[in-house]
Amino acid sequence: MAKSLLLVSRQAPWSGPGAREALDIALAGGAFDLPIGMLFLDDGVFQLAPTQYPEAIQQKDLTANLQALPLFGVDSLYVAQRSLDERGLADTTLDLPVQCLDDAALRDLIDRYDLVITL
Template structure:
């Protein structure tokens, strides 16, 4: 049986290569039926905000990659409630359906997976 993988994305959408690399790993793992989940934490929650304009910072849009996650079998998407609150985003609708977890549930989530990658 394949080991499960949790990818933790902690960076804002265009702060560097981390967010795109996290999505690439998730999409590749999903294509090979690897059991995986993705957690958006800290500034990574900005990746789930609707109405982004990446062209203004001369970057490619991550929205299409995010929307493809369920098509590649990546159905376990999580977001840290405290990260949303700290950035004033707790009442903003997310661009992708993700389970909002409080801090006490994050440790249990990490324990559920065999391997964890943080980007």
């Protein structure tokens, strides 16, 4: 049986390659039917914010990759409620349907997965 993998994406989409790499791993793993979840934590929650303008800072838009996650079988998407609150974001305005988790639920989530990779 395949081990489950939780990808923790902690970088904003414009702060370096971490956000893109997390999405690439999720899409590749999903293509091979691996049980994958994604947690958006800290500045990683900015990946889910609407109306981003990456071309203004000469970056590639990650929206299409994010929207493709469910198509590749990556349906377990989570976000840290504390990270949203600290950055003034509301879960009702995010571009993807995600499950918001408090700190206790985050610990439980991490314990449920066999492997955890933080990017």
